[in-house]
Amino acid sequence: MTNEQEFIITLNKVNKWYGQFHVLKDINLNVKVGERIVICGPSGSGKSTMIRCINHLEEHQEGEIVVDGVVLNNDLKNIGQIRKEVGMVFQHFNLFPHLTVLQNCTLAPIWVRKMPQKEAEAIAMKYLERVKIPDQAHKYPGQLSGGQQQRVAIARSLCMNPRVMLFDEPTSALDPEMIKEVLDVMVELAQEGMTMLCVTHEMGFAKKVADRVIFMDAGQIIEQNEPEAFFNNPQSDRTKLFLSQVLGH
Amino acid sequence: MKLDNRNGLTRLIYNPTVRSLFFQAVVLAGLLWFLLTIISNVMTNLDTRGISTGFGFLSQPAGFGISQTLIEYNETFTFGRTFFVGLLNTLLVSALGIVSATVLGVFVGVSRISPNWLLRKISMVYIEVLRNIPLLLQIFFWYYVVLQTLPRPRDSLTFGETVFINIRGVFMPKPMAESGFVVYMTLIVAAIIGVFVLGRWAKRRMINTGQQFPVFWASVGILVATLVIGFFITGRPIAFDYPELRGLNFRGGMSLIPELIALWFALTIYTSTYIGEIVRSGIQSVAHGQTEACRALGLNEKQRMNLVILPQAMRVMIPPMTSQYLNLTKNSSLATAIGYPDLVSVFAGTTLNQTGQAIEIITMTMLVYLTISLLVSAFMNWFNKRVALVER
Amino acid sequence: MDKFTPIESRPAPLVEVGVIGWMRKNLFSSIPNTLVTLFTAYMLWIVLVPFINWAFITSDWFGDSRQDCTSGGACWVFVTVRWNLFMYGFYPEDSYWRPNLAFILLIAILVWLSVPNLPYKKWVGIAAVTIYPVVAFVLLYGGFGLDIVPTHRWGGLMLTLVLALVGIVVAIPIGILLALGRRSEMPVIKMVCVIFIEFWRGVPLITILFMASVMLPLFFAGGTDADKLMRALIGIVMFQSAYMAEVVRGGLQALSKGQFEGADALGLSYWQKMNLVVLPQALKIMIPGIVNTLISLFKDTSLIVIIGILDILGMVRQALSDPAWLGYPAEGYLFAAFMFWIFCFSMSRYSIYLEDRLNTGHRN
């Protein structure tokens, strides 16, 4: 009982199909409060699909997903509740091009959390400072570099004061020199104790902050372990092959 | 070094500025010669035909009637007056068409991307069928086929004996001001101001406290209540003049002539197919990631549409929409094919036949459309500059 | 740690696939959606069933006069009896082979041009815009031993096609010149082109046709009564070139600046740059736009009935006023609508197909 309370996200035998294609197969996953999980695996293995199921951007067909004590089903109220508590950062930022950086950050606090504008702006500025771009607040996303845009996207999620953050390959669309500025923000966030699920191939990041690394292939979780053990002593051949490809070049 | 040895003439020939000036001068001269030839031809032709030029005819009496006039008009008014009668009729049918085509077009466009398969397919068929048939044919179809099936005045279709529909058109009660009308209007204006104030108050409260207020429904409530309750407490300030069957036709009230109805319907339907496609592609042009980001932030469907999708889709949609409105206005000139008294039909048609002043009349008519076009494209340029997304 | 065992893919649960899954997802996914489905299906039913009944089941197709229409539905005899008139207007019956031949040649050229991987496309294309028009004109009008058929005897669908094709073929080169002029750095040229384009685009075609029929004769010395069809064609070509110029401008804009600079850097002259580098690329991008203008033009040709030239719509209207055949406007207009629709719809499909092909071409 107490044990269950500790888990902020539980996936229990989750299955998902796209048409006849079986993308997620019997996924079991428990995430503790404050835990930092890195998910890796070859492209097309279902990593995105899995974390997108957690905030119901995709619908699963079998199994149970519980987030922060709320069961994820077709009930719009539950979905809304979960989305308030779960922030998400996309590979392609998905900032709103017609709103300024500041407006991007205050949109959801004002309309979803029903926060007064002043307060929302104050919070937004606080997070923009944390991602080190307060001076860009009144520009439009199109005027920023990729790395800056991704940091805005992180700030935008943080403004909702989420309990969990999901990252779907946040640095894959960035140039090398911008990757670092985004990773720095993410590391800082991790060190402050945010619960994070992060799909990424930045193994340095995994080694530095992850509590657990999960390896997925063909819709299954093949192996999960602490980063130390995961990298130095992988169990399955599939993992070994993948690691040799990612780290070996 | 060698090049410098060339003489002055060669240097001139190979100088791009000189070339360009020369070329432009030649074109200009050719154009002038062309225009002058035409003008002199026109002069001699008019002379031999004994037609006098000038705009004097505009003040002569017209001597013909017009079946629908928004301003006072009868045979004794001048040809100048027929110009304005026609112009107003053009503007009337264009305005009606723009409103209804927009409503229908938005509906069709949204249906086109509805989650419902049947609705999606039907709206696709609607668009594919109706936009591939000439507008003129559709006007004829409404006028000569559909409207001809309506009954004669004596057997009119009617709604509660107040609105009558028959082959001569649609006859409706005409509202007329009675005593108390001014008070009633004042009440209505006050209600509208009230709604504005309410909206601003709600917005300010939302900004300050974050609490939201159902502005839309409250406004509707206030307006409807004022309209209904105000009507009775001011002692029924609007009376209606009801149409009545006298002999072969209806008298009194307001009427829509069948030509207007046919033209309006055809313009509406034809343009709605284009607007539908604009709306669909406008909404679809907003990247899918935007929807996902909204959902990830917990915005609900209405907020997502109003705050993120529509503001972005609008930028894409408004320029082509405006050009559709312009097209509709120009297309309304097909009125002349069924005798709706628009500018082309009354002025470039009847007036031209009566006076023979082809040059003046066609020029005036074209200038009207040209002015509208230029105004609209000026607006479009301004709009595009204003809303262009800021990019690096 | 457990030994990892791969899981075989299982079939999706029934709600997701099959007819039922499809219907649940697309027709009955929610209560409002279900209501919409039922309502639309009902509307479709009450409109379509009587129409199909009228047009096909209780209709009459063949005969010589209206007495042959006995079934109570549509009287297609009205159309079949006048089929030749609707197709050729008053063209002499023993010469029908001439427009037919011109049309077959056209189809052959179009097929040649549109089937991928046929050789000599360029030459066929050039012949299509140079030799073919002359051949077609001789076939239709006469000369070289063929009897002269004056244009006032042309009509019906044949005339509609002639107007649309001549309009587009003449408008393309003028449109290209206008578009290049509009981009020109010479202020006079630019100004002239802008005024020309904006003028013709700003006024309705019907006023242009009025202008062509009442004003144009005054423009010629001695007030020559140029052929009525010719005058209408001049108007249509002016109108069409202005729209074509805008299509070409779009194509030129889609080309990256690097192409122009690259050509300049190689030392090509202005016309070399345009002919060798810019236009071959831009024309490819423009083909869908050109087809779309052709569709608009095809529909717009119907306006010439207003100045009394009898294209297919005009022939139908004339037939409708025949005292022996009063009372079949629905059949007549539906037939004309269908003819226009078939042409416009196939052209629009073709332009969509081209656009798709171009899009994939860009990505590779």
Ligand SMILES: Nc1ncnc2c1ncn2[C@@H]1O[C@H](COP(=O)(O)OP(=O)(O)O)[C@@H](O)[C@H]1O
């Ligand atoms: N909307 C969709 N429809 C059908 N198949 C999809 C869809 N989205 C993803 N897939 C398929 O599901 C598999 C897993 O995708 P994804 O979760 O995006 O992989 P990853 O993020 O691990 O690269 C891939 O094979 C992909 O082709």
Ligand SMILES: [Mg+2]
């Ligand atoms: Mg992915």
